[in-house]
Amino acid sequence: KRHLISATDLTRDDTVLILDTAEELARVADRPIKKLPTLRGRTVVNLFFEDSTRTRISFEAAAKRLSADVINFSAKGSSVSKGESLKDTALTLEAMGADAVVIRHHDSGAPHRLATSGWIGGSVVNAGDGTHEHPTQALLDAFTLRRRLAGGPERGMGGDLSGRRVTIVGDILHSRVARSNVHLLTTLGAEVTVVAPPTLLPVGVSHWPCAVSYDLDTVLPTSDAVMMLRVQRERMNAAYFPTEREYARRYGLHGERMARMPEHALVMHPGPMNRGMEITAEVADSPRCTAVEQVSGGVSVRMAVLYLLLGGAEPAATTRTDENG
Ligand code: CP
Numbered sequence: 024k025r026h027l028i029s030a031t032d033l034t035r036d037d038t039v040l041i042l043d044t045a046e047e048l049a050r051v052a053d054r055p056i057k058k059l060p061t062l063r064g065r066t067v068v069n070l071f072f073e074d075s076t077r078t079r080i081s082f083e084a085a086a087k088r089l090s091a092d093v094i095n096f097s098a099k100g101s102s103v104s105k106g107e108s109l110k111d112t113a114l115t116l117e118a119m120g121a122d123a124v125v126i127r128h129h130d131s132g133a134p135h136r137l138a139t140s141g142w143i144g145g146s147v148v149n150a151g152d153g154t155h156e157h158p159t160q161a162l163l164d165a166f167t168l169r170r171r172l173a174g175g176p177e178r179g180m181g182g183d184l185s186g187r188r189v190t191i192v193g194d195i196l197h198s199r200v201a202r203s204n205v206h207l208l209t210t211l212g213a214e215v216t217v218v219a220p221p222t223l224l225p226v227g228v229s230h231w232p233c234a235v236s237y238d239l240d241t242v243l244p245t246s247d248a249v250m251m252l253r254v255q256r257e258r259m260n261a262a263y264f265p266t267e268r269e270y271a272r273r274y275g276l277h278g279e280r281m282a283r284m285p286e287h288a289l290v291m292h293p294g295p296m297n298r299g300m301e302i303t304a305e306v307a308d309s310p311r312c313t314a315v316e317q318v319s320g321g322v323s324v325r326m327a328v329l330y331l332l333l334g335g336a337e338p339a340a341t342t343r344t345d346e347n348g
Contacts, residue, residue, distance in 0.1 A: 026138040026147040027328055030158045030207040038210055039183070042166050044327035045320070051088060052323065062091035065122040065333055070112070071150070072098040072128045077294055077318050078150045078159070082125045085325035091333075094119070109133060113142035121145045122333055131155035131199075146332040154197045154258065159328060160293050161203035163321040164250065165211055167313050170320070171289055172247055185212035190242050191233075192218045192274060193252030193301050196225050197259070200293045201252060205233045216242050220265055220274065223254075239274055243283040250291040251276050251301045267300055277303040281311065289313050 024032065033041070051057055067086040071079050079095070086093045096116070098104070103112065109128075116124060123146040126134050131153030138147040151157040165184070172187050189208050195201045195217045205215050215233040217224070228235055236242050243249065254270060271277075276290060284290075290302075290312040298304050306312060 025332065026134075027158055027332065028134050028138055028147065028149045029156045030161050030203040030210070033158070033207065033210065035183070035210050038162070038165065038207060041162055041324065041327050041331060042169060044331060045162075045166055045323040048088075048326045048330065049320070049323040051326075052319075058088055058090055060090050061330060062086065062089040062122075062333055065091045066094065066120055067091045067123045067125065067329060068094045068096060068116050068119075068121040069150075070096045070116065070124050070126045072103065072126075072133070073151065075127055075150070077321060078127060078157075081318065081321040082148075082150065082325050082329075084322045085329055088322070089326055089329060091122075091329070094121070109137065110140070110142055113137055113140070117143045117145075123148060123329060125150045127151045129153055148328060148332065151199055153199065154202075155199050156203045157199040157293075158203045158207070159321070159325055160200050161207035162328070163317055163324040164200075164204055164291060164293070165207055166320040166324050167291065167317050168208070168213070168248055168289070169211075171313065172287075183212045184208060187213045187247045188216070188245055189213050189248045189250065190216045190218055190239075190246040191250045191252065192239055192276070194223045194254045195219045195228065195252070196223045197255040198252050200250075204250065205231050209233065216246075218242060218274070220270075222265070239276075240280070240283065243280060244285065246284060246288055248289040248291055249276065249284060250293070251296075252293070253295060253297050254300060271300055275301055275303065276306050278305045278309075281306050281309070284311075291317060293317065 069079055069082050083093050125148045126137055127150040134147050134149035134152050149156055149158055168184055173184055191201050208215050209232045216236055217233055218236045218239050290306055292314040294314055296302055296307055298307055
């Protein structure tokens with residue numbers, strides 16, 4: 024494949040290949056020298072039209088660990104503020120020789136447009152587009168789930184999430200993380216339930232490959248992982264925004280609610296968190312919360328995506344046991 028635009032682009036085999044490659048590359052992070060020469064001479068452009076902390080930094084770290092040259096572009100402070108179009112920005116990057124463009128954009132569909140326009144010749148990776156998709160977030164969430172619930176780095180290679188129950192809670196309507204995760208986690212065999220107030224569910228959610236609930240307390244006792252989402256006020260019309268107190272009371276995860284989850288169950292959050300709204304500080308800082316682990320797994324997953332898209336050689340860090348006995 025040349026681009027990664029949507030979790031729906033990935034078959035089960037594609038997904039397992041990315042996650043297994045990420046496990047191999049994760050071992051590089053444990054070595055004194057964390058760099059591989061794999062993408063030496065290649066250029067990765069981070070093209071960010073929307074704010075980001077985790078995604079931008081981890082794509083930068085991933086590309087650098089593979090020895091690629093990295094150009095970071097932020098719309099703020101660029102000629103986009105003077106009215107320059109996506110097309111002219113893309114043509115400028117192409118002239119500088121981008122082998123891969125990692126794009127975050129406020130418009131759903133912008134990465135698809137970039138990939139199919141002919142404006143650039145390299146690979147396009149969607150780093151979050153509007154309310155549409157965030158496929159590498161779903162991959163890193165699956166990476167964390169597979170490590171914790173499907174056998175860990177040693178036994179989990181090639182493993183899937185069959186029969187595991189993942190509950191995604193909150194602002195499903197505006198969440199590209201939810202869309203990508205519903206598709207990717209079901210591809211890996213998980214049973215996904217989305218939980219939200221009716222006003223924060225998209226029209227058409229009944230056609231998604233997941234169950235739908237309005238009642239968090241009923242699904243907690245049977246969940247293996249509960250993924251809390253931020254309420255995205257910046258994408259909302261105040262008219263249908265629930266009050267903070269009401270939202271936290273019905274859909275927030277606090278210590279007492281967390282106690283209703285099975286002992287092994289995980290609390291996940293893609294970040295950024297609104298502590299006190301969808302998650303209390305007590306839960307966010309508890310050992311059950313994998314938010315920080317998700318971020319570190321994100322670097323390995325993004326290394327794997329860049330490595331596979333740009334056609335690097337076999338990772339030098341490790342060798343596959345199936346090829347070497
Ligand atoms: N999870 C995530 O996409 O975070 P950032 O917006 O900080 O990149």
